[in-house]
Amino acid sequence: MLKVTIDGQTIEVPEGTTILQAARMLGPDVAPPTMCYYSKLETSGGYCRTCIVKVTKGSEKDPRPMPKPVASCRTIVMDGMEVQNQTSPELLEARKGVVEFLLANHPLDCPICDQAGECHLQDLSFEHGIESTRYEFERRTFKKIDLGPYIQLHMTRCILCYRCVKVADQLTPQRYHGVLNRGDVAEISTYIEKAIDNDFSGNVIDVCPVGALTDKTFRFKSRVWFTKPSDAHRNCDKCSGKVTLWYKGDDVLRVTGRKNEFGEVDEFICNTCRFEKKRTSDWQIEGPSKVDRKSVISANHYSGNTVIPDFAFRVAENNKKIDDSPKGSNLLAMKN
Numbered sequence: 001m002l003k004v005t006i007d008g009q010t011i012e013v014p015e016g017t018t019i020l021q022a023a024r025m026l027g028p029d030v031a032p033p034t035m036c037y038y039s040k041l042e043t044s045g046g047y048c049r050t051c052i053v054k055v056t057k058g059s060e061k062d063p064r065p066m067p068k069p070v071a072s073c074r075t076i077v078m079d080g081m082e083v084q085n086q087t088s089p090e091l092l093e094a095r096k097g098v099v100e101f102l103l104a105n106h107p108l109d110c111p112i113c114d115q116a117g118e119c120h121l122q123d124l125s126f127e128h129g130i131e132s133t134r135y136e137f138e139r140r141t142f143k144k145i146d147l148g149p150y151i152q153l154h155m156t157r158c159i160l161c162y163r164c165v166k167v168a169d170q171l172t173p174q175r176y177h178g179v180l181n182r183g184d185v186a187e188i189s190t191y192i193e194k195a196i197d198n199d200f201s202g203n204v205i206d207v208c209p210v211g212a213l214t215d216k217t218f219r220f221k222s223r224v225w226f227t228k229p230s231d232a233h234r235n236c237d238k239c240s241g242k243v244t245l246w247y248k249g250d251d252v253l254r255v256t257g258r259k260n261e262f263g264e265v266d267e268f269i270c271n272t273c274r275f276e277k278k279r280t281s282d283w284q285i286e287g288p289s290k291v292d293r294k295s296v297i298s299a300n301h302y303s304g305n306t307v308i309p310d311f312a313f314r315v316a317e318n319n320k321k322i323d324d325s326p327k328g329s330n331l332l333a334m335k336n
């Protein structure tokens with residue numbers, strides 16, 4: 001076993017563990033954010049650089065610090081390694097830069113985007129982004145593309161994380177889409193806009209960290225924070241049949257895989273469960289889903305979820321510096 005210390009917390013991990021995996025073992029508050037790594041998809045990670053960390057001690061044998069921030073999802077732990085994530089102001093500044101790059105071409109269409117409220121880029125921008133853009137060039141824009149009857153691609157929102165490509169490669173018998181071209185002309189495409197038509201294609205919607213791939217059966221039906229998630233299962237011969245049903249009143253507006261505290265699905269589900277079983281009578285209901293991400297979905301819904309996330313204090317501290325806002329002072333008083 002190898003010893004690694006992340007933000008002052010030490011843990012022993014098996015050989016071959018990445019810094020990100022070790023940080024996740026310590027919990028979601030220590031783990032760096034990820035936009036392209038997805039633990040259930042092989043070879044994912046290494047594209048977005050949001051998971052960067054500062055290695056202040058390489059190992060017991062070679063204690064020199066690493067000269068630059070490293071992608072924690074791709075860097076293997078060495079015995080005696082010491083790492084900083086939340087505790088390094090320079091690292092947080094560097095992550096701000098990464099977020100700024102991710103947003104360079106991203107439209108500000110959260111008010112009409114179905115992913116708003118559960119978008120990892122929205123959360124990331126809120127926690128690490130700057131208030132305004134310094135980008136002066138015209139943004140890339142694309143036409144919307146229909147990927148078959150159930151999936152809509154808004155390439156304009158895509159951050160090229162490759163997760164949907166890995167899903168198609170690893171879960172479906174044949175892949176029809178991929179990243180075409182490179183650099184600032186790179187785009188997700190189906191080459192001839194061919195429909196992605198197979199039993200597990202809907203999982204691209206769940207893995208997409210932004211609103212680039214959305215569920216056509218749910219589009220524009222409701223803001224996600226007006227829906228109530230409930231765990232349910234059914235006997236399915238294609239997948240585990242374990243899902244989350246998103247209710248508005250008595251109607252099931254959409255069906256998704258169940259997500260964990262890192263925003264990743266526990267198990268991939270088939271298209272029959274996702275798109276064709278939208279009645280409560282199709283399911284055995286287990287009860288309300290646990291929503292423990294720092295998410296607007298949990299706002300006012302769950303009495304147990306009363307912990308104020310750290311970034312709220314950081315925002316309050318900033319606000320207080322700017323205008324001595326009473327709202328910020330109230331929040332800070334709660335902290336003390």
Ligand code: SF4
Nearest residue numbers: 158159161162164208
């Ligand atoms: S469409 Fe979504 S999942 Fe696919 S590469 Fe773009 S952001 Fe990633």
Ligand code: FES
Nearest residue numbers: 046048049051073
């Ligand atoms: S999550 Fe590590 S590079 Fe994207």
